Amino acid sequence: xxxxxxxxxxxxxxxxxxxxxxxxxxxxxxxxxxxxxxxxxxxxxxxxxxxxxxxxxxxxxxxxxxxxxxxxxxxxxxxxxxxxxxxxxxxxxxxxxxxxxxxxxxxxxxxxxxxxxxxxxxxxxxxxxxxxxxxxxxxxxxxxxxxxxxxxxxxxxxxxxxxxxxxxxxxxxxxxxxxxxxxxxxxxxxxxxxxxxxxxxxxxxxxxxxxxxxxxxxxxxxxxxxxxxxxxxxxxxxxxxxxxxxxxxxxxxxxxxxxxxxxxxxxxxxxxxxxxxxxxxxxxxxxxxxxxxxxxxxxxxxxxxxxxxxxxxxxxxxxxxxxxxxxxxxxxxxxxxxxxxxxxxxxxxxxxxxxxxxxxxxxxxxxxxxxxxxxxxxxxxxxxxxxxxxxxxxxxxxxxxxxxxxxxxxxxxxxxxxxxxxxxxxxxxxxxxxxxxxxxxxxxxxxxxxxxxxxxxxxxxxxxxxxxxxxxxxxxxxxxxxxxxxxxxxxxxxxxxxxxxxxxxxx
Numbered sequence: 001x002x003x004x005x006x007x008x009x010x011x012x013x014x015x016x017x018x019x020x021x022x023x024x025x026x027x028x029x030x031x032x033x034x035x036x037x038x039x040x041x042x043x044x045x046x047x048x049x050x051x052x053x054x055x056x057x058x059x060x061x062x063x064x065x066x067x068x069x070x071x072x073x074x075x076x077x078x079x080x081x082x083x084x085x086x087x088x089x090x091x092x093x094x095x096x097x098x099x100x101x102x103x104x105x106x107x108x109x110x111x112x113x114x115x116x117x118x119x120x121x122x123x124x125x126x127x128x129x130x131x132x133x134x135x136x137x138x139x140x141x142x143x144x145x146x147x148x149x150x151x152x153x154x155x156x157x158x159x160x161x162x163x164x165x166x167x168x169x170x171x172x173x174x175x176x177x178x179x180x181x182x183x184x185x186x187x188x189x190x191x192x193x194x195x196x197x198x199x200x201x202x203x204x205x206x207x208x209x210x211x212x213x214x215x216x217x218x219x220x221x222x223x224x225x226x227x228x229x230x231x232x233x234x235x236x237x238x239x240x241x242x243x244x245x246x247x248x249x250x251x252x253x254x255x256x257x258x259x260x261x262x263x264x265x266x267x268x269x270x271x272x273x274x275x276x277x278x279x280x281x282x283x284x285x286x287x288x289x290x291x292x293x294x295x296x297x298x299x300x301x302x303x304x305x306x307x308x309x310x311x312x313x314x315x316x317x318x319x320x321x322x323x324x325x326x327x328x329x330x331x332x333x334x335x336x337x338x339x340x341x342x343x344x345x346x347x348x349x350x351x352x353x354x355x356x357x358x359x360x361x362x363x364x365x366x367x368x369x370x371x372x373x374x375x376x377x378x379x380x381x382x383x384x385x386x387x388x389x390x391x392x393x394x395x396x397x398x399x400x401x402x403x404x405x406x407x408x409x410x411x412x413x414x415x416x417x418x419x420x421x422x423x424x425x426x427x428x429x430x431x432x433x434x435x436x437x438x439x440x441x442x443x444x445x446x447x448x449x450x451x452x453x454x455x456x457x458x459x460x461x462x463x464x465x466x467x468x469x470x471x472x473x474x475x476x477x478x479x480x481x482x483x484x485x486x487x488x489x490x491x492x493x494x495x496x497x498x499x500x501x502x503x504x505x506x507x
Contacts, residue, residue, distance in 0.1 A: 042347055042348055045346055045347035045348075046343060046347040046349060046403065048347075049339075049342055049343050049346055049347055050343075050403070050406070050407075053305065053307075053339055053407065053410055054410060056303060056304075056305035056306070057303055057305055057410050057411065057414045058303060058414075059303060059413070059414050059417040059418060059421075061470060061471065063301060063303065064417060064418070064420070064421040064424070064467070064471060065421075065424075065471065066301045067299060067301045067302060067418065067421045067422075067425075068421045068422070068424045068425035068428060068471070069425075069428075070299040070301055071087075071294070071297055071299075071421070071422060071425035071426075072425050072428055072429050074086050074087045074297060074299075075087055075089060075292065075425070075426075075429055076429075078292075079270070079274065079275050079276060079277060079290070080276045080277060081276065081277030086296055086297055086298055087292055087293060087294060087296065087297060088291075088292070088293040088296070089290055089291075089292055089293075090191060090290065090291040090292075090293060091191065091275065091277075091278060091288060091290065091291075092191060092194075092237065092238075092241045092267070092288070092289040092290065092291050093191055093193050093194040093288075094194060094235070094237065094241055094245070094288070094289040094496060094500075095272070095283035095284070095285045095287060095288050095289070096283075096285060096499045096500060096504075097244070097245055097248040097249075097269070097285075097287075097289070097496075097499060098245055098248055098249040098495040098496070098498065098499045099249075099252075099499070100125070100126045100129065100249060100252075101125055101126060102123045102125070102495065102498035102499060102501075103123055103124065103125050104122075104123055104172075104173075104174070104498065104501070104503075105120065105121070105122055105123075105167075105171050105172060105173045105179070106120070106121055106123065106180055106181070106182065106494040106495070106497045106498045106501075107119065107120050107160075107164075107179060107180065107181040107182070107231065107494060107497070108120075108121075108181060108182045108183075108184065108490055108491065108492075108493035108494035108497065109156065109160060109181060109182075109183050109184065109220070109493070110184040110186075110239070110242075110489055110490045110493060111156065111183075111184065111185055111186070111187075112184065112185070112186030112187075112204075112239055112489070113186070113204050114139060114140055114145070114204070114205065115137055115138065115139050115140065116137070116138055116140060116156060116159075117135050117136065117137045117138070117490055118135065118136050118138070118159060118160050118163045119133065119134070119135035119136075119490045119491065119493075119494060120133065120134055120135075120163070120167065120171060120494070121133040121491060121494045121495075122170065122171050122172065123495075123498055129249075130491070132170050132171065133491065134166075135490065136159070136163055138159050140152070140155070141155075145205055145206050145207070145208070146206075146207050146208065147208060147209075148208065148209055148210055149208055149209070149210040149211040149214065149219055150210075150223075152208055152211075153219050153220055153222070153223035154223050154226060154227075156220070156223065157220065157223035157224045157226065157227045157229060158227055160224065160227075160229065160231075161224070161227040161228070161229045164179065164229060164231070177503060178230055178231065178232050178502070179230065179231040179232070180231070180232050180233075180234045180497045180498075180501055180502070181231050181232065181233050181234065181493075181494075181497055182233075182234065182235040182237065182242070182492075182493030182494050182495070182496045182497035182498075183216075183217060183220060183233050183235065183236050183237070183493060184237055184238065184239055184242045184489045184490065184492070184493040185197070185216055185236060185237075185238065186238050186239045186489070187199060187200075187201075187202060187203055187204070187206070188200035188201050188203065189216065189236070189238070191236065192215070194234070194235055194236065194500050195217055195233055195234055195235060195236055195500070196215050196217050196218070196236065197215065197216060197217065197236050198213055198214060198215055198216070199211050199212050199213065199214060199216050200212070216236070217233045217236050220233060221233060232502065233497075234496075234497045234500045234501055234502060235493065235496035235497045235499075235500045237492070237493055237496055238265070238267075238291055239259060239265075239450075239488070239489035240257055240258075240259050240265040240266060240267040240291060240489075241257070241267045241289055241291055241492070241496075242488055242489040242490070242491075242492030242493045242496065243257040243259060243267070243448055243450045243485050243488030243489055243492055244256065244257035244267045244268070244269070244289060244448060244488070244492070245488070245492035245493075245495050245496045245499070246448070246485055246488035246489075246491050246492035246495060247446070247448025247483065247485045247488060247492075248448075249491075249492075249495050250485070251446050251448075251481075251483065253443075253444045253445060253446040253481075254446040254447070254448050254483070255268060255269050255430060255432065255445055255446065255447070256268035256269070256423070256426050256427075256430075256447045256448070257447070257448040257449070257450070257485065257488065258419070258422075258423060258447060258448070258449050258450075258451075258454075259449075259450055259451045260327070260328065260329070260419060260449060260450075260451040260453040260454040260460075260464075261328070261329055261450070261451025261452045261453050261454075262328060262329050262330045262451075262452070262453075263295060263324055263328050263329075263330060264294070264295050264323070264324050264327055264328040264419070264451070265291070265292065265293060265294060265295055266292045266294045266422065266423070266426060267289055267290060267291045267292065268289070268290055268292070268426050268429075268430065269287050269288075269289055269290075269430075270287065270288055270289070270290045270429075270430075271286065271287060272285075272286055272287060272288045273286075275288060275290070292426075294323060294422055295321045295323055295324030295328070296320060296321055296322075296323070296324070297322070297323040297422070298322035298323060302322060302323065302326060302418070303414065303418075304322075304326075307335050307338040307339055307342070308325065308326060308335065310338065311325060311331065311334060311335065311338065312325055314361070323418070323422070326414070326415060326418055327415040327416075327418050327419045327422075328415075328453065329366040329367075329451070329452060329453040329457075330366075331366075332366045332369060332411055332412060332415055332453075333362070333364045333365045333366040333367075333368060333369040334361065334362050334364065335411050336364055336369050336407055336408055336411050337358065337361075337362075337363060337364040339407050339411070340358060340364075340391075340404065340407060341354070341358050341359065343403070343407075344358055349400060349403065350391065350393050350396070350400065351393075355391045355392050355393050356392065357390065357391050357392040358391050358392075363390060363391075364390055364391075366453065366457070367452075367456070368386055368390055369408050369411075369412070370412075370456065370457045370459075370460075371383075371386055372386050372387075372404060372405060372408055373405060373408035373409060373412060373457075373459055374458065374459060375405065379398060379401075380398065380401035380402065380405065383401045383404060383405055384396050384401055387400075387401070387404065409459075412457065412459055412460050412463065413463050415460065416459075416460045416461070416463035416464040416467060417463065417464070417467045419464050420463075420464045420465075420467035420468040420471065421467075421471070423447060423464075423468055424468060424471045424472065427445065427447075427472070427480075432445045432476075433471075433472060433476060434472075434473075434476055435475050435476055442475065442476060442478070442479040443479060444479050444481070445479055445480050445481070446480075446481045446482075446483055447480070447481070447482050447483070448483055448484075448485035448488060449461075449482055449483065449484055449485060450484070450485045450486065450488045450489070454484070455484060455486070464482075465482050468480065468482065
């Protein structure tokens, strides 16, 4: 090949290489542009979903006031005995709340789930208060949850009898007196008196033949007799009423109790003459504790999103317990999961493949949601670890983590603000929502709160308290105290056994 031909070939080769380089650059630029456009489109879809979530879960103060007004109307309907009222407003027959003067040895049995507790307290009056207390927690064998009434109550009575046998010298039962017990029974009951009530239905995984329609106190009493245990049930209460009693014992200004845990409920002290459906003699105290069963509250004012509607439709009790499904620990994590699943499907939040575990209902629990929400690290490491463990995504970007935390914030804030609206409604019903117009000083008002959601989810509880202050206004809120009441349902039952003791006039 001549020199000229070689040079020509080289030029052609160089030109081809140059063309290839140019084409490669253009292709990479085009690919980058396409990727950039795809990423921009993905972010646009993410923003659209989040904007819709923020809009449909919003709880402006004006809306909360409307919800409170609707709740008060339902409370009044329930107190009248209106069959169409959403709130049962159950009469608890508790008209004597503990005062602090109670003396003696009292027992409690707290049955509300797969575990139950037995407890004893030695009360020493105003000076010593709860001088001594002991308790034991026992798991109920699964087969007894679906067995017979006889088997279940015999098992409970046997545990109670053994617990009584361990009673030490520091506990004192006066000679000739019968031991007395407060029975916290957290299942739907038609209360007939302070110490009797018939079971409406089993919940929480229990399905026992022969108990529905029966007096649960009578069932327990017969079982204790079979064990040779001489003990009288003097108070049958649910956990919310027990929490109210425990709160009142520690602080005489407690007017209401609220449970915010797996489920939710509220009880408060109502004036007996404000209960039209009460047909008996008015109690000497002039008051009666009302168990609202407010979890069943629903109103067209409640901000229901597509996620709430789908959750309700797929639940075991569609159309029921709507308020509870918006604010309680059983459901908050599930709402977050459903929103994240929408982001995964519609906006590829976790990549092109939707994580299989994210499709599983209730895989994201509220304690996990709380841990993610409270992650204050600069790289949200805890949140990333939770997503890896729960959703199965090994590596999430910082953007995904911040979006997840924002969703937790939206859901928790709505739940806390709706819970605050409920408490505000009760205070409004009692006339404790505003400063007196006659110039008299504002009464100190205490609300006792119990439940893991309120106790452990700090952002939830802080938001609830701030919202309540906002609804009440500066002056009225200065007289309100929200107080954590630990183990109210256990010790509260023992205190109610004392305040309704057959020996009460002797103390």
